[in-house]
Amino acid sequence: MKPPVFAYYDPTSVEEAVDLLARYGPGAKVLAGGQSLVPLLNLRLARPECLVDINRVQALDYLTEEGSWLRVGAQVRQRAVERAPEVRRAVPLLAEAVRFVGHPQIRSRGTVCGSLAHADPAAELPAVAVALGAQLVARSSAGLRELAAEEFFVDPLTTALRPDELLVEARFPCTAPGWGWAFLEVSNRHGDYALCAVAAGVLVEGDRVVDARLAYAGAGPVPVRLREAERAAVEGGLWEEAVRAAAEEARRRLRPDGDIHASAEFRRHLAAVLTTRALKAAYQRARSGSGGTHA
């Protein structure tokens, strides 16, 4: 058998799950979709004392729009998000980006919260969370804690979650009128981790860009929001020039690592090119009032 020996619990309530986390502390790992954790177990890179499988906690299976937030419970599969018409309408950036996560067979098990908690810096959904300013809800036996996406991601595969905390929900702000969003990525093959990916948003009034968001995956130890590039997109003069200025900021300021898949220099080049394309796409979508709905 590939995985090492572990104790296995599949509680049916959040209370039981967080009690187990409190009892085992750092020896416990939460098993949701398993698409990142089980490979690590099979390779024996992870050797937890116990697994707390949350797949039988039905209370975490909800995908609802509430006020100006889309609430995604910890059991919601990426495939469910991809298929849900309300996600395409309310948070089109999330709907567009989730299709880049792995393959359909991965997305039918993988969860949105699992991908966030795994915190791979080349993964798509953490960049989306940072771009949109998502709120992440952690639960422990001591109670609830809400974290902003930017403070949640600490380092590669490391989040601000404490060992006794379970990420129970990700809250994404619904796209406000006037905004357009786009997600673009370059990877070696469909479904691979991004060599570089960008989530871009612009708020357009008339034909003027008055606000912008730019966040990157594969460009540093955590998903990076680049405020200098955002400012350049807003204050950089005529739109064509502003886009060029934002792309230049991305090329200059991002500090991606080089590896066998791509050099740091190539990743910076991709960041600049993708910034240009994503800003233009987001602008078009904002102008057409489609927010970011893709074909």
Place this chain on the structure above:
Amino acid sequence: MREPSRTIQLYVNGTAHTVTVPVRKTLADVLREDLHLTGTHVGCEQGVCGACTVWLDGEPVRSCLMLAVQAAGHSVTTVEALGTPEGLHPVQQAFWEHHGLQCGFCTPGILMTVVAFLRENPSPSRDQIREVLAGNLCRCTGYQNIVRAVEDAATRMRAG
């Protein structure tokens, strides 16, 4: 640590099985070693190659990335349920006719991926076919004949 195990009921291809398995044993290994359904192949065991693709409640999943205990109470479908030697599934027939396989190791996973894909998308473009096949590695064919087989299968299945 003592090896923890559990007795579970698995519903595989419409049949209920009761098995006692170590909790760390993957669904792929239980299908092959305990239920002797060796059509499901095990390649990389880290979710990359797709050879172990089965359906869980009708959705394609990697059976190497699931513990068998997690499948308790769910319905599992393996390649053995697709067709018979006398009555191949249209996708199997198309793979045969178009030489969509050479060594055949990856084929069960590809069939389970493709049949589920065509159910959701009966008229796929060539790009969409290539996109979905990116989740299954074949080291023999170069994919050309696999893509042709999927296109032909889609046409036949639309015609009924």
